[in-house]
Amino acid sequence: MTFLQDMLHRRLLLLAMMVLTCISLAALEYTPGQLIFKTTADMTAKGTKIGLNAFDTFLGNHGVKSIRPVQGMPGNRYFVADISSMPDINQLKSNSFRFSGIEYVQPNFLRKMHVNPNDPLYSRQLHYLSSIPQAWAYTTGSKEIIVGVVDSGVKIFHPDLINNIYINPHEIPDNGIDDDGNGYIDDWCGWDFAGFRAD
Numbered sequence: 001m002t003f004l005q006d007m008l009h010r011r012l013l014l015l016a017m018m019v020l021t022c023i024s025l026a027a028l029e030y031t032p033g034q035l036i037f038k039t040t041a042d043m044t045a046k047g048t049k050i051g052l053n054a055f056d057t058f059l060g061n062h063g064v065k066s067i068r069p070v071q072g073m074p075g076n077r078y079f080v081a082d083i084s085s086m087p088d089i090n091q092l093k094s095n096s097f098r099f100s101g102i103e104y105v106q107p108n109f110l111r112k113m114h115v116n117p118n119d120p121l122y123s124r125q126l127h128y129l130s131s132i133p134q135a136w137a138y139t140t141g142s143k144e145i146i147v148g149v150v151d152s153g154v155k156i157f158h159p160d161l162i163n164n165i166y167i168n169p170h171e172i173p174d175n176g177i178d179d180d181g182n183g184y185i186d187d188w189c190g191w192d193f194a195g196f197r198a199d
């Protein structure tokens, strides 16, 4: 085998491995080697420990490599742990792992692409609507179903939305008070989780 043939052979092998990796990742529901957990009080990670003995032992048994806060979440209660071996996935999914000081520990679930709806004006919709086609395929007009939109913003005065946008009936707007006691002040029409404010 010539050097050129050898290089070509290696590159084809690498390409095949990359394709197989992409196919494998596409089939996964979560990021391998990562856990998301929430503590019951504000905590600070020190190296590979969060300061809760039983939970630190659990992470240590799964080869914890690092712990870091989840970006954009309020307070200091949301963390990502990089680990070498995943705990039993069914127990993780069912929130069966219980530890003092830990509200939950779960896989780092992946978002999935959805199918396109049969709306003839779909190509004229704003880009963020492409994340809810499965909901459109299920129903396009029930007041019984509230759709949560996770994005950087929603044009609430859009003609398609203005009469359908959800208003929190238990929150009085702009009075600086968390009227419904859900932890978010003036969240009468959505919430900015990045800036932790109502607008």
Ligand SMILES: [Ca+2]
Pocket: 171, 177, 178, 179, 180, 181, 182, 183, 184, 185, 186, 187
């Ligand atoms: Ca509130």
Ligand SMILES: [Ca+2]
Pocket: 171, 172, 173, 174, 175, 176, 177, 178, 179, 185, 186, 187
């Ligand atoms: Ca209020």
